[in-house]
Amino acid sequence: INALGIANVGLTVAKLIAMYYNNKCNDILNAKYEDLVSIEGIGDVIAKEIENYLSDEDNKNRINNLLDEIEFEEVANEESSDKLAGKVFVITGSVNHFKNRDEVKEVIEKLGGKVTGSVTGKTSFLINNDINSNSGKNKKAKELGVPIISEEDFLSMIEE
Structure with missing residues (x-):
């Protein structure tokens, strides 16, 4: 997500999106403005940038071509906890x-x-x-x- 070159989307925002959508690429590709602004840490401007980027067919084709070439590994989150959830x-x-x-x-x-x-x-x-x-x-x-x-x-x- 971070490497796609979407304006205002850096590593922190990319992580928030990935966590929200449980790393499911198809869900991320179909992200809608309303869902994006509901993610704490993502505001109006960033949500619009992402929605605009994902609504462009050329961008979607590039992402799908990339997804055809790469494979994601499941990452075990052994040490994670919710001790600081909401903070x-x-x-x-x-x-x-x-x-x-x-x-x-x-x-x-x-x-x-x-x-x-x-x-x-x-x-x-x-x-x-x-x-x-x-x-x-x-x-x-x-x-x-x-x-x-x-x-x-x-x-x-x-x-x-």
């Missing part, structure tokens, strides 16, 4: 217990949570080791009443 995180600043922020993101997603790039009213937690930072994300989190937690707080949360 939306934003990660900012440096990390100490993980290699990088992408590793934190991977853990959150394996536990059923979502990671976005900006703090909004839908954000559950902002992870920042400098809780008193004057960064834009910290200011926005305080303004919206979003809890700001350290990496240690996050680790405690997932160990419970």
Whole structure:
């Protein structure tokens, strides 16, 4: 999905779509605007871009030709859990217990949570080791009443 070149569709959105449709290619190819906007993390603009892309017959033919040439393996999701289901995180600043922020993101997603790039009213937690930072994300989190937690707080949360 990410590699198709659909405007505004990156890896995060591609994962959301794949999860929503349980990786079923035919369902994804027939995705409708109404279904797409119901996916948390996908808004009006992205849903329209995807629907427009998929309604173009040339694009559908290219995808079908590609699907004829590749085979998907079932991926066992051994370590996944729903411990963070329904929770939306934003990660900012440096990390100490993980290699990088992408590793934190991977853990959150394996536990059923979502990671976005900006703090909004839908954000559950902002992870920042400098809780008193004057960064834009910290200011926005305080303004919206979003809890700001350290990496240690996050680790405690997932160990419970």
